[in-house]
Amino acid sequence: MVFVAAILFMIFHQWASLTVSLAILMAMVLLLRLGLPWLNFFKGLGFAVLTFFVIAWLAFDFPTAVVSALRLLAMGSAFFLFFQTTPPEALSNALLKMGVPYPFAFVLSASIQFVPVLVRRLRNIRDAQRARGIPIEGGLSLLTHLPALAGPLLIQAFKFADELAEAMEARGFGIPGRRFRHVPRFRWMDWMAVIVSVAVLVMAFWNPCFIRG
Amino acid sequence: MILRFEGVSYRYSGAESWTLNGLDLTVHAGERVLIAGSSGSGKSTLCRACIGLVPHFHHGEWIGKVFVDGLDTTRHPVYELFRHAGLVFQNTDAQLFNQTVESELTYGLESLGLSHDEIEQRLDWASRLAELGDLMNRPPHFLSGGEKQRVALGSIIALRPRLLLLDEPFTHLDPQGADDLRRILRIMKSEGMALILVEHRLHEIIQDVDRIIVLHQGKIAAQGLPGQVLAREVSDYGLNLPPLVRLFREMGLKGRPLSLEDAIRELKDQNLVTPFSARLLEEASKFSISLPRTSPPIVEVENICFSYHGLPVLRNVHFKLHRGECVALVGRNGAGKTTLIKHLNGLLRPHSGCLKILGQETRGKPVSELSSHVGFVWQNPNDQLFQPTVREEVWTGPKALGFYDPSWCDELFTRFGLVSLLERSPFTLSEGQKKRVSFAAALAVKPELIVLDEPTAGQDESFRRELAKFIVELQREECTILLVTHDLEFAAEHANRWLVLAEGRIIADGPPEAVMADSKAMIQAGLRPTQGYQLLQALKKMKEDKA
Numbered sequence: 001m002v003f004v005a006a007i008l009f010m011i012f013h014q015w016a017s018l019t020v021s022l023a024i025l026m027a028m029v030l031l032l033r034l035g036l037p038w039l040n041f042f043k044g045l046g047f048a049v050l051t052f053f054v055i056a057w058l059a060f061d062f063p064t065a066v067v068s069a070l071r072l073l074a075m076g077s078a079f080f081l082f083f084q085t086t087p088p089e090a091l092s093n094a095l096l097k098m099g100v101p102y103p104f105a106f107v108l109s110a111s112i113q114f115v116p117v118l119v120r121r122l123r124n125i126r127d128a129q130r131a132r133g134i135p136i137e138g139g140l141s142l143l144t145h146l147p148a149l150a151g152p153l154l155i156q157a158f159k160f161a162d163e164l165a166e167a168m169e170a171r172g173f174g175i176p177g178r179r180f181r182h183v184p185r186f187r188w189m190d191w192m193a194v195i196v197s198v199a200v201l202v203m204a205f206w207n208p209c210f211i212r213g
Numbered sequence: 214m215i216l217r218f219e220g221v222s223y224r225y226s227g228a229e230s231w232t233l234n235g236l237d238l239t240v241h242a243g244e245r246v247l248i249a250g251s252s253g254s255g256k257s258t259l260c261r262a263c264i265g266l267v268p269h270f271h272h273g274e275w276i277g278k279v280f281v282d283g284l285d286t287t288r289h290p291v292y293e294l295f296r297h298a299g300l301v302f303q304n305t306d307a308q309l310f311n312q313t314v315e316s317e318l319t320y321g322l323e324s325l326g327l328s329h330d331e332i333e334q335r336l337d338w339a340s341r342l343a344e345l346g347d348l349m350n351r352p353p354h355f356l357s358g359g360e361k362q363r364v365a366l367g368s369i370i371a372l373r374p375r376l377l378l379l380d381e382p383f384t385h386l387d388p389q390g391a392d393d394l395r396r397i398l399r400i401m402k403s404e405g406m407a408l409i410l411v412e413h414r415l416h417e418i419i420q421d422v423d424r425i426i427v428l429h430q431g432k433i434a435a436q437g438l439p440g441q442v443l444a445r446e447v448s449d450y451g452l453n454l455p456p457l458v459r460l461f462r463e464m465g466l467k468g469r470p471l472s473l474e475d476a477i478r479e480l481k482d483q484n485l486v487t488p489f490s491a492r493l494l495e496e497a498s499k500f501s502i503s504l505p506r507t508s509p510p511i512v513e514v515e516n517i518c519f520s521y522h523g524l525p526v527l528r529n530v531h532f533k534l535h536r537g538e539c540v541a542l543v544g545r546n547g548a549g550k551t552t553l554i555k556h557l558n559g560l561l562r563p564h565s566g567c568l569k570i571l572g573q574e575t576r577g578k579p580v581s582e583l584s585s586h587v588g589f590v591w592q593n594p595n596d597q598l599f600q601p602t603v604r605e606e607v608w609t610g611p612k613a614l615g616f617y618d619p620s621w622c623d624e625l626f627t628r629f630g631l632v633s634l635l636e637r638s639p640f641t642l643s644e645g646q647k648k649r650v651s652f653a654a655a656l657a658v659k660p661e662l663i664v665l666d667e668p669t670a671g672q673d674e675s676f677r678r679e680l681a682k683f684i685v686e687l688q689r690e691e692c693t694i695l696l697v698t699h700d701l702e703f704a705a706e707h708a709n710r711w712l713v714l715a716e717g718r719i720i721a722d723g724p725p726e727a728v729m730a731d732s733k734a735m736i737q738a739g740l741r742p743t744q745g746y747q748l749l750q751a752l753k754k755m756k757e758d759k760a
Contacts, residue, residue, distance in 0.1 A: 087312055088312060089311075089312045089316070109312075110310045110311075113310070113311075113312060113352075113354070114310075114354075116354055116355075117306055117354050121596075124591070124593070124596050125596045125597070127555065127560050127596075128589070128591050128596040128597040129597060130558075130560060130580045130581070130584070131558055131560065131580070131584050131587075131588075131589040131591075132584060132589075132597065132609060132610040132613065132654065132655070133580075133581045133584040133585060133610050133613040133614040133658065134581070134609070134613050135579065135580075135581040135613070137579070137580075147599055148599050151598070151599030152595055152596055152597060152598060152599055155595060155598075155640060156595055156596075159595075160304075160306070160307050163302065163304050163307035163308070164307045164308070164310060165270070166261075166266055166270055166302065167302055167307055167308035167310070168310060169266065169269075169270055169291045169292070169295075170264055170266065170291065170295050170299070170300055170302075170308075171295060171320055171321040171324060171368065171369075171372075172291075172292045172295050172296075172321055172324025172325065173292070173324070174290070174291065174292045175292040175324045175325075175326075177326050178323050178324055178326065179323055179326040179327065180323055181319050181322070181323060181329065181332050
């Protein structure tokens with residue numbers, strides 16, 4: 001569904017429709033009590049939106065800039081909602097159901113899960129480098145001292161990936177005939193979501209007036 | 214017989230020397246074996262050979278045969294062997310790859326293709342055994358080190374392998390965590406699983422094993438009952454001997470006691486109680502000569518408070534560090550040790566209270582300025598290495614801080630044995646060598662205070678000896694050392710003062726003997742006095758009883 005929303009946002013080219021969809025998204029954020037995490041997320045996204053806005057304003061005109069900034073914000077929020085509400089396991093189950101082979105689905109969900117681990121490692125690396133007097137204080141200094149951060153992170157990530165692969169092998173990752181404790185199932189809600197998404201998408205492409213209306 | 218190695222030799226592809234070199238080995242069902250040896254002696258490779266990762270996952274040159282539960286490992290893939298032999302790896306982070314603790318435990322069971330009922334039953338059994346009851350719905354990556362270790366263990370024992378292997382399981386555990394693990398392993402014994410443990414620090418587990426195998430350069434250098442092996446000349450093999458064995462050896466006594474009771478019995482038998490305790494007391498008093506504290510302090514920490522996500526981590530922490538002291542900061546995992554040391558160079562800032570370095574308030578001073586006075590050697594040297602050569606790695610700090618003293622750097626290269634490695638890439642070095650590089654890099658700016666974060670974790674005896682030598686040299690040069698460690702044996706031997714942190718407070722501060730005598734603080738901080746100290750107290754008590 002989130003992909004459908006993303007496509008919709010790409011087609012929307014009036015600030016009104018984008019504002020409305022953003023308002024709906026915000027209502028969902030508040031309804032799901034994700035206000036605080038969203039603000040944290042916005043700290044990162046806001047910078048990108050602002051840069052995008054300025055560039056679009058300079059390159060095109062003011063309305064284009066507003067629309068593209070809103071579009072980016074709406075898309076970001078939609079993806080934010082998706083990853084906040086969907087546990088990686090549910091994602092991999094859905095993919096399995098769609099016929100994606102098990103190793104791919106598993107690797108996708110596992111890699112999402114390792115994001116916090118890598119973030120923690122990156123924090124350790126940053127602390128270690130700052131403790132040596134390398135002035136990494138954020139902003140531009142992050143870029144100038146990129147090798148000091150990226151070097152150790154990459155090396156550790158490769159080593160980590162190797163160890164992870166070993167550990168997975170050692171618990172029978174490669175075995176044919178895996179049996180699941182909870183068989184992934186599509187409930188009627190899931191089917192409804194699929195039907196609504198497809199319908200909206202078809203309408204959007206079939207009748208451009210719908211978007212403007 | 215559960216495991217048999219027949220003339221096994223193996224070298225990793227591209228390696229010159231053989232990591233395993235003509236190994237013959239038999240382990241019987243239900244037996245508990247401790248495999249010891251220095252870094253690079255082939256211990257981890259041996260573990261991987263037991264579950265088929267060598268040679269299936271790591272390619273290379275392989276000679277000989279390994280049988281696990283009667284299966285030839287070269288003929289059966291890893292996914293057929295894993296139900297017979299399970300390995301708990303060293304890095305707990307990399308072996309937890311599921312969303313919750315429960316699915317972590319279920320993963321291997323799903324691989325086995327077990328029925329629903331069987332899965333539920335084993336899940337229940339394993340979670341009870343590994344004491345994971347309350348954690349089942351938590352994501353594994355947000356647990357503490359000790360808890361992660363138990364999850365990793367639980368996920369393996371759920372498979373009910375007949376052989377369980379653990380690769381250096383005690384490295385990152387605090388004394389409480391180590392106790393928990395020992396208790397679980399004792400239960401495993403009663404379940405009839407054979408156990409192979411790899412560990413440098415023999416005293417952690419030696420009382421619970423049936424046999425020790427000493428590995429040296431891929432060969433078995435010695436094996437037998439623990440007492441027998443330690444009675445032989447094993448000092449060349451990089452073993453960290455149990456403290457009482459080391460004590461007896463140093464004092465030139467017969468007998469290799471593993472426990473306090475053994476030691477006292479041994480002394481009584483040899484009729485040496487009185488002369489021995491006199492000597493021990495003499496040694497202890499020699500060590501506890503307090504340093505003159507007349508010089509102004511290097512670091513003054515005054516009533517620091519710090520909270521994280523609204524939870525207090527440090528509460529009114531107050532202490533001073535003086536020139537030339539070697540101070541050990543000890544306490545449980547999660548007591549706030551790391552948070553505290555990160556305040557010393559401004560990586561974290563106190564929410565209240567103040568911190569002075571060389572008499573100057575540090576508020577508002579950038580980390581890059583403070584780090585010329587406070588150097589850090591972190592537990593994992595891989596967090597900092599990024600330069601193409603060892604030389605540039607060591608020069609990084611001095612260049613960033615605008616302090617470069619070539620003769621001092623040359624002195625460091627010699628002292629840390631890096632002269633022949635200067636043009637090598639730091640990534641190609643062994644872990645012990647990397648640690649030495651990070652040491653030299655931290656000292657290159659001549660800091661007044663150097664913080665060592667778990668310097669002995671995962672290091673073998675030869676590194677411990679080197680480390681002890683470095684500490685003495687640094688103290689002679691009036692550098693102050695702060696040692697953050699779980700390794701109380703090391704801390705008692707080399708630090709002249711202990712700071713005990715519990716729940717964010719300093720609850721004891723003084724010479725090691727004085728702190729260990731404060732049993733209330735020791736219990737509160739989850740610490741146990743060293744065996745040497747316990748022996749001394751027991752002997753003192755015997756003397757009093759006699760009088």
